[in-house]
Amino acid sequence: MKAKAPRGEARFAYEGLDRVIHERARLSVLTSLVTNAKGLAFGDLKQLCALTDGNLNRHLRVLEKGKMIEIVKNYDRNRPQTVCRITTSGRARYLDYLSTLEQVIRDAAKVTREPSASGRVPGLAPSRA
Numbered sequence: 450m451k452a453k454a455p456r457g458e459a460r461f462a463y464e465g466l467d468r469v470i471h472e473r474a475r476l477s478v479l480t481s482l483v484t485n486a487k488g489l490a491f492g493d494l495k496q497l498c499a500l501t502d503g504n505l506n507r508h509l510r511v512l513e514k515g516k517m518i519e520i521v522k523n524y525d526r527n528r529p530q531t532v533c534r535i536t537t538s539g540r541a542r543y544l545d546y547l548s549t550l551e552q553v554i555r556d557a558a559k560v561t562r563e564p565s566a567s568g569r570v571p572g573l574a575p576s577r578a
Contacts, residue, residue, distance in 0.1 A: 461556065465549030467542055469515045474500055474508045479535060479543050482518060488534035509533060517542060 470476055477498040481489060489497070495505050512518040517539030521532045535543070 463549055463553055465545055465552075467546050469511060469517065470543065470546045472508075474498060474504065475512060478505070478508055478512060478533075479517065479539065482533060482535040483540060483543055488521070488532045491531040491533065494533055512539070515539075 470479060477500075478494060481494055481497045491505070495502065498505065500508070509518065509520060513520055517536060519534050519536055521534070523530050523532065
């Protein structure tokens with residue numbers, strides 16, 4: 450088991466990048482839902498996120514399991530309708546995630562302002578791949 454690095458050594462670990470959210474489709478779903486407080490119908494969400502029925506359904510299940518969204522099934526004029534809404538805890542996790550992303554941007558901007566003569570970004574070591 451790997452020991453956790455002290456806070457100062459793991460400066461760029463960004464543990465706030467929630468793995469449930471940090472996936473393009475789920476980030477799209479949550480962004481769509483956070484901007485529509487009353488929720489969105491499955492079809493509208495599918496169109497906004499450019500996903501197939503099956504793909505959207507799979508991502509919704511992951512978000513629902515993580516208690517980030519709720520899925521409500523109703524009928525509208527005798528037709529089944531699925532509406533998705535972000536939960537209070539889902540909104541809080543989403544906002545924490547965005548805060549961490551903003552920190553990533555600030556950190557990257559800080560080290561890329563002054564490129565060195567060697568062409569390396571100051572403060573970052575070359576990879577050992």
